Structures are given as C-alpha cells and as structure tokens.
Amino acid sequence: MLKPASLCKPIEYPKPDGKLxxxxxxxxxxxxxxxxxxxxxxxxxxxxxxxxxxxLKTYAGPEARFCPAGVYEFVKVDSDEDRLxxxxxxxxxxxxxxxxxxxQNIVWVTPEGGGGPNYPNM
Numbered sequence: 001m002l003k004p005a006s007l008c009k010p011i012e013y014p015k016p017d018g019k020l021x022x023x024x025x026x027x028x029x030x031x032x033x034x035x036x037x038x039x040x041x042x043x044x045x046x047x048x049x050x051x052x053x054x055x056l057k058t059y060a061g062p063e064a065r066f067c068p069a070g071v072y073e074f075v076k077v078d079s080d081e082d083r084l085x086x087x088x089x090x091x092x093x094x095x096x097x098x099x100x101x102x103x104q105n106i107v108w109v110t111p112e113g114g115g116g117p118n119y120p121n122m
Contacts (some may be wrong), residue, residue: 002102005060024070028090033069042111043071043088043097050105051084059102066100068092 016023045051055061056074061084063072069090074082091111098108 002059002062004058024068025090028069028092031069031092033090033092039112041086041088042109043086043091044107044109045084045086046105046107048084050103052082054103055101055105056082056084062100062102063097063106066096068094068096072097 014021016026051061051063051072052074055063061074061082063084064070064074069092071087071090073085073087075085077083093111095108097106
C-alpha cells in the first residue's frame with residue numbers, strides 16, 4: 001500500500017554508472033522489445049482523469065517510478081497541465097503496473113502477436 005507523498009521523503013538515487021547500473025531506456029533496448037505498430041493498445045486506463053487527478057496529486061505519480069521500462073510518464077500539455085503519456089512500445093510485460101497502481105486504474109492485457117521482450121538466451 002502506498003502512503004501519500006506528503007508523508008514521505010523523496011529518495012535520491014545515484015545516476016547509473018553504465019557498468020553495474022544502467023538507465024531504463026538502455027535496458028529496454030537490450031530486451032529486444034518489439035510490438036507490432038498496428039496492434040490494439042495492450043495498456044489502457046479505466047478512467048483517464050485518475051492518473052493526474054488522484055495518483056499525481058496524492059502519490060506524486062507512482063506510475064512514472066514503478067515501471068521498470070519507463071512506459072508511463074507525466075508530460076505537460078499546452079495549458080501547462082499534466083497528462084499521463086503511455087509509451088506502450090517500451091513495455092516488457094512484467095505486469096508491475098497492473099499490480100502496483102494504487103487506484104487499479106491501469107488495465108494490462110496480453111498483447112496480440114506475441115510481441116514484447118525477446119530474451120534469446122532464456
């Protein structure tokens with residue numbers, strides 16, 4: 001269970017060193033993640049107002065932190081308001097979002113066509 005952000009102290013993580021620790025997008029690249037461009041979205045929201053109205057306001061937008069592939073990011077729109085952007089093409093199908101979303105607003109379904117990470121040595 002997440003505590004409201006107002007009750008927590010932010011954690012300052014060291015920057016990735018490129019030897020032992022790596023940035024998210026480099027790790028997604030190594031996973032050989034591939035999704036067909038014309039397939040239906042496998043990550044959707046039950047209510048598009050919840051990420052900004054509840055999760056960002058109360059929990060400081062945990063979606064942008066709990067996803068190991070950086071699929072979720074809050075971006076500013078023209079009116080300087082926040083919006084949750086879903087970069088589903090980076091998804092490594094770990095289902096963390098389906099489990100960790102405090103409002104259970106993210107819907108994860110199996111993608112069509114067997115896309116996703118390709119770990120050839122497993």
